[in-house]
Amino acid sequence: MKPLVRNATLSGYVELSQSLGIDPRGLMRQAGLDPAGLAVQDRWISGAAVILLLELSATAARREDFGLLLAERRRFSNLGPISLVIREEPDVRSAVELLVRHEYMYNEMLHNRLSESSGLATLKVGLEVGEAMATRQATELAVGAFHQVLRNFLGTRWQALSVCFTHSAPADLGTHRRIFGTTVEFNREFNGIIFYGNDLNVPNPMSDPLLRTYARQYFESIAVSRDTTVLDRVRDLIEVLLPTGRCSIEQVACSLGVDRRTVHRHLAASGETFSSLLNATRAQLAEHLVANPRRSLTEISGLLGFSAPSAFSRWFRERFGCSARDWRAQRTGPRGLGEGPPLSAARRGPHL
The missing domain is CATH 3.90.1520 (H-NOX domain)
Incomplete structure (x- = not known):
C-alpha cells in the first residue's frame, strides 16, 4: 500500500x-x-x-x-x-x-x-x-x-x-x-x-x-501502531468520510492511492467486505451517538452518512431490532441512565 x-x-x-x-x-x-x-x-x-x-x-x-x-x-x-x-x-x-x-x-x-x-x-x-x-x-x-x-x-x-x-x-x-x-x-x-x-x-x-x-x-x-493494517486504515477512513456523505469504496480507494479491486482484495484477506465494515463501523458509531440525548436523530442520520432520516430509521431498526427512539429511551430512561440494553443487536445479529 x-x-x-x-x-x-x-x-x-x-x-x-x-x-x-x-x-x-x-x-x-x-x-x-x-x-x-x-x-x-x-x-x-x-x-x-x-x-x-x-x-x-x-x-x-x-x-x-x-x-x-x-x-x-x-x-x-x-x-x-x-x-x-x-x-x-x-x-x-x-x-x-x-x-x-x-x-x-x-x-x-x-x-x-x-x-x-x-x-x-x-x-x-x-x-x-x-x-x-x-x-x-x-x-x-x-x-x-x-x-x-x-x-x-x-x-x-x-x-x-x-x-x-x-x-x-x-x-x-x-x-x-x-x-x-x-x-x-x-x-x-x-x-x-x-x-x-x-x-x-x-x-x-x-x-x-x-x-x-x-x-x-x-x-x-x-496513538496507533506503525504496523497499522489495511483493515484499520479503511475503518478509519469510513469514520472520517461518513459525515461528508461521500463514503464509498471509490473514495476510500482514492484516499489510499489504490484502485477498488485492491481494497476488496485486502479486506477479503481479513474476512471482510466493504459493506460489512461500513455497517459494523456505522453500528459502533450509532451506539454512541444515539445514546447522547443532546443530538437529534436527524443530526445523527447525517453524521452516519444517510441521505435522509427515513433511510437511517430503516437501517437502525434492521440492525438493532427496534427504532432509534426506543433504543435511546432504553438507554436514558428512569430504569437506569446509561445502562442500556443487556446486549445490542449489533453484536448479536449476523455480520452483514
Whole structure:
C-alpha cells in the first residue's frame, strides 16, 4: 500500500494558490485529489498525489519556492492530535523526538532522524514515496515545516547553522534567505537542518506541567501502531468520510492511492467486505451517538452518512431490532441512565 498523508498537509494550499493566481481545484483534480475533501483535515490521502500536486502548482505559478511558501502557513494544529502533546513537552528535545518517533501518525512518507555529534544536532528529513518522481516542493515543505516547529520553541530570532537541500538552488533565493537566512545550502548530501545541540535543552515556554500528564495520557489512548493494517486504515477512513456523505469504496480507494479491486482484495484477506465494515463501523458509531440525548436523530442520520432520516430509521431498526427512539429511551430512561440494553443487536445479529 502506498504511503498516505493527512489532508492537513495541504492546509493553506487553496489560499496560497489563489494568491498566486492559479486554480487550486483544477490542479487538485489533475493530481487525482478531491477538492471537497480538504474540509476534512484528518482524512488520509495519497502522498504521491500530494507530491504531484505541489510540483504542478509550482510550475503553474512559476514559483520554485511554492513548497516553502506553503510551509510558512503551517501551524502546530496541522500536525493533528500529536500537536496537543508536543506543546506540553518540557523541552525542545523531547518535543522533536516525539515528532520524529511518531511521524507516521501525520505523514507516512516521512522518515526523519535526529542525531547529535560534537555539540551539533542534525535533523535529517527524508521522503519515501514508493515511486520515482520529483519531490523538490514536498521536500522544501517538510524541511520548512520542521524549521517552523523549531522556531515556535526557540523564538523567531533563532537561526539554524545550516539548512540543507540535495537539489540545486532556485533562480531566485529571496524566499529561502528570508525564511532560513544566509545559511541555506544546496547540492548537499542530505535534506535537513543543522543546529547547536544545546538548543535541544531549551525549556519549552509553552509547556504547562499540570497539563503534561493529561496530554500524554490522551496521546497514548489514540496513538496507533506503525504496523497499522489495511483493515484499520479503511475503518478509519469510513469514520472520517461518513459525515461528508461521500463514503464509498471509490473514495476510500482514492484516499489510499489504490484502485477498488485492491481494497476488496485486502479486506477479503481479513474476512471482510466493504459493506460489512461500513455497517459494523456505522453500528459502533450509532451506539454512541444515539445514546447522547443532546443530538437529534436527524443530526445523527447525517453524521452516519444517510441521505435522509427515513433511510437511517430503516437501517437502525434492521440492525438493532427496534427504532432509534426506543433504543435511546432504553438507554436514558428512569430504569437506569446509561445502562442500556443487556446486549445490542449489533453484536448479536449476523455480520452483514
